[in-house]
Amino acid sequence: xxxxxxxxxxxEEINHICEKVREMGLTPQVSRGVExxxxxxxxxxxxxxVKPLAAFPGVENVVExxxxxxxxxxxxxxxxxxxxxxxxxxxxxxxxxxxxxxCSVESREQLLKAAEAVKKSGATFLRGGAFKPRTSPYAFQxxxxxxxxxxxxxxxxxxxxxxTEVMDTRNVELVASYADMLQIGARNxxxxxxxxECGLAKxxxxxxxxxxxxIQELLLSAEYLLSKGNFKVMLxxxxxxxxxxxxxxxxxxxxxxxxxxxxxxxxLLDPSxxxxxxxxxxxxxxxxxxxxxxxxxxxxHPNPEEAWSDGPQSLLPQQFEAVxxxxxxxxxxxxxxx
Ligand code: PEP
Ligand code: MN
Numbered sequence: 001x002x003x004x005x006x007x008x009x010x011x012e013e014i015n016h017i018c019e020k021v022r023e024m025g026l027t028p029q030v031s032r033g034v035e036x037x038x039x040x041x042x043x044x045x046x047x048x049x050v051k052p053l054a055a056f057p058g059v060e061n062v063v064e065x066x067x068x069x070x071x072x073x074x075x076x077x078x079x080x081x082x083x084x085x086x087x088x089x090x091x092x093x094x095x096x097x098x099x100x101x102x103c104s105v106e107s108r109e110q111l112l113k114a115a116e117a118v119k120k121s122g123a124t125f126l127r128g129g130a131f132k133p134r135t136s137p138y139a140f141q142x143x144x145x146x147x148x149x150x151x152x153x154x155x156x157x158x159x160x161x162x163x164t165e166v167m168d169t170r171n172v173e174l175v176a177s178y179a180d181m182l183q184i185g186a187r188n189x190x191x192x193x194x195x196x197e198c199g200l201a202k203x204x205x206x207x208x209x210x211x212x213x214x215i216q217e218l219l220l221s222a223e224y225l226l227s228k229g230n231f232k233v234m235l236x237x238x239x240x241x242x243x244x245x246x247x248x249x250x251x252x253x254x255x256x257x258x259x260x261x262x263x264x265x266x267x268l269l270d271p272s273x274x275x276x277x278x279x280x281x282x283x284x285x286x287x288x289x290x291x292x293x294x295x296x297x298x299x300x301h302p303n304p305e306e307a308w309s310d311g312p313q314s315l316l317p318q319q320f321e322a323v324x325x326x327x328x329x330x331x332x333x334x335x336x337x338x
Contacts, residue, residue: 002076003039003053006060013040013058024051025056029226032078036060040071042227053177067262069219071226072233077264082230083204085161085180089124091234092266095337096327097295099125099163100320101269102308104140105147113302117317121324122338125181126151126160127297131167132309133187135297140308141220147205148178155180163206163297165324169197186273188212189221199228206268206297208236211249215258222265234266235259236297239274248276248313253283257289268295273311278304281315282323289330289338296327 003017017039018028026043043063044205053096067073082092089266090129091097100118105111105128115126131145132140143150146163152256155162163181167188175182181204187212188194203226209218218235225233237256239249251274269291271284285296301307301314315323326336331338 001041001045001048001053002058002065002070003041003056004061004063005037005058007154008037009037009058011057017056017059020051020053023102024048025225028227029071030232033077033079040065040076042070056066067219069223069263070218071231072219072222072263074264077331079264080260080332081231081233081264082236085204087161089161090159091232094335096293096331097125097268098324098327098338099127099297100300101125101127101293102301102330103248103272103314104308105130105150106308107144108150108153110302111150112157114300115158116159118300118320119320120200121317122328123171123324124161125163125297126155126158127163127183127299129309131165131171133165133167133179133185134309145174148175149201150176150327153310165206166194167191172197176201179203181206184208184219184221184253186329187320189213189218192221192224193265195221195224196228197226199230201230203231204234204237205230206234208238209240209252209255211241211291213240215252215255216260219259219263222263234268234295234324235263236268236270237274238270239276240299247274247280249274251275251287253284253287253291255294258299260292266294267292268297269293270297272297272310272315274297276313278313278319279316281313282319282326285323285327286330289327290333290334290335298323316327 029040099146132142166175270287304314
């Protein structure tokens with residue numbers, strides 16, 4: 001249910017409704033738009049039938065949200081969500097954000113080289129895993145906190161924001177103390193406890209689509225974050241499993257316009273994990289920007305041959321530079337900037 005307030009509704013009227021909603025054992029989520037304020041009512045909507053909120057002062061209309069994801073839906077918030085990373089960098093605005101860096105943080109030297117290169121070519125975020133979700137327990141699992149320290153150092157040295165994965169509820173606070181954005185990986189998209197914990201964290205979240213998840217499931221996972229009060233959420237299409245074996249995953253390019261229609265949250269595309277092949281990263285990055293993505297995430301390694309994970313899909317610094325040059329032109333053509 002959403003309560004649409006009249007334009008010019010007073011803070012007292014808004015607070016009054018929030019109090020009533022809480023008294024009924026439900027949770028209010030206030031969204032202040034340019035035109036008007038909307039209050040999302042979360043919980044068992046049955047409880048509202050006995051106290052129709054439409055009669056309260058300042059209320060224009062009460063609407064039932066048809067979608068199973070309420071707060072993430074366009075019905076709840078009509079305008080796209082644009083949020084500030086705290087340093088003036090905006091996510092979800094005119095500028096398409098680029099996140100780049102190695103799959104895994106391997107060493108100080110590797111990370112500093114990668115960070116320098118991606119900054120030089122115009123990335124705004126440094127990516128890199130310190131906690132790695134590996135298919136095999138014998139594969140490199142990440143440097144842990146040491147990796148987080150290196151990410152923070154490299155990010156600060158080159159003026160890049162840091163985005164890195166958190167896999168475990170026990171590490172949310174730790175990762176949030178180093179990173180600017182928490183990444184929830186594809187394999188954890190439906191780790192509901194992790195979603196709840198990240199929803200309570202004071203850092204923006206990048207939520208990646210599960211390998212075999214539908215768009216609706218992705219949005220319901222985002223709803224976990226939003227319902228805990230964290231609205232600084234970005235969604236990421238990173239390829240899904242299909243019968244096709246020519247590429248590591250199949251990029252669902254459709255997900256971009258579908259998500260842009262269904263939700264107000266910014267949408268990112270990851271052509272590195274989406275294709276698994278370095279040579280396909282450029283064409284798919286181009287397609288993503290053309291289709292309306294709000295950001296691109298790419299793996300870049302100073303020496304992919306030696307990478308401890310995902311070498312075949314990692315771009316060399318000069319290849320990343322070429323991708324940046326090309327997607328800038330596409331961004332301009334569709335009324336965006338990079
Ligand atoms: C990653 O971005 O480091 C990663 C592991 O991606 P995904 O969760 O999409 O597989
Ligand atoms: Mn990777």
